[in-house]
Amino acid sequence: MLSAAAADVGYKEGPSNDTRHGRWYGLNFNPWCDMAVSYWAQQSGNSGAVGRFAYCPSHVNWFRSRGQWLDRNAAVRRGDIVFYSWDGGPLADHVGIVAADSAPGQSLATIEGNTSSGNSGSQGNGDGCYRRVRPRTYVLGFGRPAYSGSSTGGGSGPSRAQTTIGGLVYGYGAHGDHVTRIGRALVARGFGSHYAEGPGPDWSDADTLNYAAFQRSLGYSGSDADGVPGPDSLARLLGSAPGTQTYAPFPGTAWFKGNPRSVLITAMGRRLVAEGCGRYADGPGPQWTDADRQSYAAWQRKQGFAGTDADGWPGQQTWDALQVPTV
Structure with missing residues (x-):
């Protein structure tokens, strides 16, 4: 689901909301944020878990009726569907997908269609599909799809595993300066092609894909090149960025x-x-x-x-x- 959404990042609509999502859904030339979510679900084989909607309030009611609704300040997981109400009212008027785990009350990393790349444009009727980081101020709540295969959705996308090395967590859900440091070291080594922006303090698909490329450069393959750091590859990355002095991360x-x-x-x-x-x-x-x-x-x-x-x-x-x- 997230891989399908990520493939659309940077997509721009045509005149009058002309989009592939609207053409696919059969309601072209209309606001398309929820059609994009539905399209990503169809593309990834998750329509049964996510639903097929063009109208956000109907989509909210669908999750509520299935007992899959979380309030605005809940702990959320990557793959959850986030609904916004810009005026604070009871009706949702925009939707996206959560791209990284977020603790209660924390800001959200998302992918959204029909929004703007920054805060200066329309947030609910923008010009394309973008990664966003948003506070919870305008969040109405979240739908949690019952993805098949695993509790985090299964599928063949980037690994969702975590590991702890020296007291620090790496992989999905990881957050901190050490994540930024890994990203910068990957860029310095020539393995930053998957970053559209950043690197930043939240571990993302881009970090996993870049790290997997680095692991393959070391001769790893299969599950040993899944993009989740191990002690050996981490030491070799941090100890070999050209032209830099590296320092040991704080073990806690x-x-x-x-x-x-x-x-x-x-x-x-x-x-x-x-x-x-x-x-x-x-x-x-x-x-x-x-x-x-x-x-x-x-x-x-x-x-x-x-x-x-x-x-x-x-x-x-x-x-x-x-x-x-x-x-």
Whole structure:
């Protein structure tokens, strides 16, 4: 479903709402946002799950009648259908598809037909199909299709798997600066062809497709080149972007509190010593010790933190400032 929608991104309507979606539906020269959603469903074999509609309020009622309706601030998944009410009333007047998981109340990454590329044009009767990021201000609610094959819809599109490496999540649903960093490294390596914009902090189909291309360049194939990072390919990507110095991503405070033993601890300790914050009688070494914590507390104080903010447990801000090299 999302692959069908993504294939339409950048599509422009002709005069008077002349579109392939309207011609397919049999209501050409009319507002076509819901016809686009219906078209994507038909193209991907999901008509039974998504429905076939041209009028948004009827589509909302269809989801409601099937017990597949979520309120505006619900946690939503990629593949959910989002309905908008620009005036805040009870009737939907625009629709699109959710392109990335979103926690309750968070903004939405979407693909929408019959909208504008930015906020300056008409949002519900624009000139084409675009990726958008929208707040929930105008959301009426969501339909959740019962896609076949899996809880996230199945199909043969980009992988929807996730993995956790060093305390950070990669793959669908991932969000953060580390996702942007992966995208920039892919672009630097020549694997950014699927980005229409970005890269950004939300993992998208483009990230998966670009990462899969990078995996294939390393000799991976099949399920080993599914676009979901593994420890080896991630290390090779971040350690080999031409002309750049790469730094180890923050593994999370909880990781340090688990008394880890890792070469990353040694690299961190060496950076602390280089910054004049070493409190080691010997070392540093790979095992996290109280000397590491005392040294990191000295680094936090050097960064201007005090009290419980300088307790020696690493945090994202001070870690990024320390610039521990990738190991």
